[in-house]
Amino acid sequence: MGERVESGAGEGSGYRFKVPVLDLxxxxxxxxxxxxxxxxxxLWxxxxxxxxxxxxxxxMYEIGRYAGVGQGTLYRRYEHKGALCSALLAESAECFAGEIRERARxxxxxxxxxxxxxxRLAGFNEANAPLLGAIRDAAGGERRSGMYRNPFYQWLRATVVALLSRAVTEGEAGTLDVECIADMVLAPLNIDLYLYQREGLDMxxxxxxxxLRRLLASGLRGAG
Amino acid sequence: MGERVESGAGEGSGYRFKVPVLDLxxxxxxxxxxxxxxxxxxLWxxxxxxxxxxxxxxxMYEIGRYAGVGQGTLYRRYEHKGALCSALLAESAECFAGEIRERARxxxxxxxxxxxxxxRLAGFNEANAPLLGAIRDAAGGERRSGMYRNPFYQWLRATVVALLSRAVTEGEAGTLDVECIADMVLAPLNIDLYLYQREGLDMxxxxxxxxLRRLLASGLRGAG
DNA sequence: ACCCTATGCGGATAGTTGTCCATTTAATGC
DNA sequence: GCATTAAATGGACAACTATCCGCATAGGGT
Incomplete structure (x- = not known):
């Protein structure tokens, strides 16, 4: 009894034992x-x-108290609130990634x-705005690059790089610095701007x- | 003696009495x-x-102490560290804006x-990265939209909107949702991404x- | 069954942000 | 000069994050 199971969705929250394809x-x-x-x-x-x-x-203090767990324990698991939120997002992220990977075939x-x-990424922003916002908030100061170094962004980035590369070799796109452009393609959907446009500008x-599609399709010059 | 001067660069730091075209x-x-x-x-x-x-x-506590000023005083002037940094950036920002406005003629x-x-904006990022970083860090949580509501971004945005509109009416660009696209044109140079590309990716x-120019000129499809 | 130790625990604590408010002070009108 | 008052002051304080460290314990080895 109580053996550690390595795979298969147990009872509980259901995402603990998924394969760590994208591990957050x-x-x-x-x-x-x-x-x-x-x-x-x-997490509960x-x-x-x-x-x-x-x-x-x-x-974080409240979470610890509510969970009946000391601060030390809390922070050992999750370095900061952003990390905890990433963990809560893992299931959705996994699902998102799965869908995209599926289509890639x-x-x-x-x-x-x-x-x-x-x-789909815009939809992901839409659905997970509060958690994404908290993750961003936690990525300041010493952790500035945290937002970009985290596994989800890295996966996203790698996926875009791969798609762009393919587009170039198959002649769909002109020559591009794909590594650099990948970030720029994703930048307009960063959660801060997204929320500003949604809530501040009511778009x-x-x-x-x-x-975004218009812009990427043909830049500013192209026909509308 | 000690009259309040409204214009003309006084002795001191030199930027206090500039016309507040862009007031931070x-x-x-x-x-x-x-x-x-x-x-x-x-500020000193x-x-x-x-x-x-x-x-x-x-x-902020240290700044107050070093300045020989209480917390209350400090925070009355500058709601948070980001606001203080904005004030420190005012001179450079004014100068940047002036240059762009000049060219606009x-x-x-x-x-x-x-x-x-x-x-030039990339240059501005380059020259003011630490302050810009701190401003960004202060714009989280309740202040999420602070980064975009601040006078500098608003000016930047308005300028881009104006340029895009002109480009459209003069037939340089196809039809565009300029309000929406303006933010997207600026997004790739947001300070977080900029620093990640510069420091994390060594670009x-x-x-x-x-x-960025390549992307805006003709999107992904256009010839490299 | 027992021991040993790597692992985990949790509360105390330091450092920071931002607010509040009783007190002080500059400027204005007389 | 002097009174009045709106503005400004500064330090106490509450809330929060994140770290530290002495103590407890799960689980493997014997």
Whole structure:
């Protein structure tokens, strides 16, 4: 009883034992049983409190207390609030990645796939804005690059690089510095700008994705 | 003696009395004399400490103490560290804006001017990275949109909108949702991404601006 | 069953941000 | 000069993040 299971969705939250294709600190498989249990408790407490009062209004201290876990324990698992939020996002991210990867197997041209990826990414922003916002907030000062070094962005970036490269070799796109352009293709959907356009400027998601597609399709000069 | 001067560069730091074309909280002209003096002391202390130890390593508390000013006073002037940094940046920003405005008077085509603006903006990032970083860091949580609502970004955005509009009416560009696209044109040069590309990926500024120009000129499809 | 140790625990604590408010002070009108 | 008052002051304080470290314990080895 109580054996550590390496795969297969157990009871609980259901995402702990997924294959770590894209690992955001969801769990470590070599974890002591009590530690794993506490990790669950922390994630559960966070979900609970976030749902009740919104991500921004909940402090790490509260999460710890609500989970019945000391500060030390809390911070050992999740270096900061952003890391905890990344863990909570892992399931959605995994799912998003899965969908994109699925599509990658089709014969569809690379640029069409890229377009699709971006539209889906806007949807991901839309669906996970509060968590994404908190992750961004935690990535300041010493952790400036945290936002870009995290596994999700890295995967996103790598995927875009791959699609762009394919587009170039298949003659769909002109020559491009794909490494550099990949970031620029993703930049307009960074969560800060996205939220500003959505909430500050009252733009619809469709408007945002339409403009981005237009821009990427033919730049500023091209025909509208 | 001690009259409040409204224009003309006085002795001191030299930027206090510039016309507030673009006002970032550099000063208020109807300010009590002692208050103005303390404001100077705070800015001086900040410059001093930032120069000595780097922006990120200096706390508001320290700045207050170094300036010989209480917390209340400090925070009355500058709501948070980001606001203080904006004030320190005011001179450079004013100068940047002046240069761009100057150029705007020429006959040069709108898109060429936009291109120039972006190259100069990369230079601005380069020259003011630490302050810009701190400003960004302060714009989280409640203040999420602070980065975009601040006068500098608003001016930048308005300028790009104007240039794009002109490009469209003069037939240089196809039809565009200029309001939406303006943000997207600026997004690739946001300070977080810029620093990640510069420091994390070791890209040269020229590489960044070249890619951005290429992207804006003809999107992904166009010939390299 | 017992021991040993790597691992985990949690509360105390230091450092920081931002607010509050009783007190002080500059400027204005007389 | 002097009174009045709106503005400004500074330090106490509450909330939060993140680290540290002495103590507890799970789980493998014997």
């Amino acid at each position: 600190g969801a769990h470590g498989p070599g974890e002591r049983r009590d530690a794993a249990e506490r990790r669950e408790r922390v 407490a966070a979900r609970e409190l976030f749902a009740e009062r919104g991500v921004a209004a909940v402090s 089709s014969e569809e041209p690379a640029l069409a796939q890229l377009e699709h990826l971006l539209v 619809e998601p469709e408007r945002i994705t339409r403009s | 909280g550099a000063h208020g002209p109807g300010e009590r004399r002692d208050a103005a003096e303390r404001r100077e002391r705070v 202390a900040a410059r001093e400490l930032f120069a000595e130890r780097g922006v990120a390593a200096v706390s 020429s006959e040069e085509p709108a898109l060429a001017q936009l291109e120039h603006l972006l190259v 040269e500024p020229e590489r960044i601006t070249r890619s």
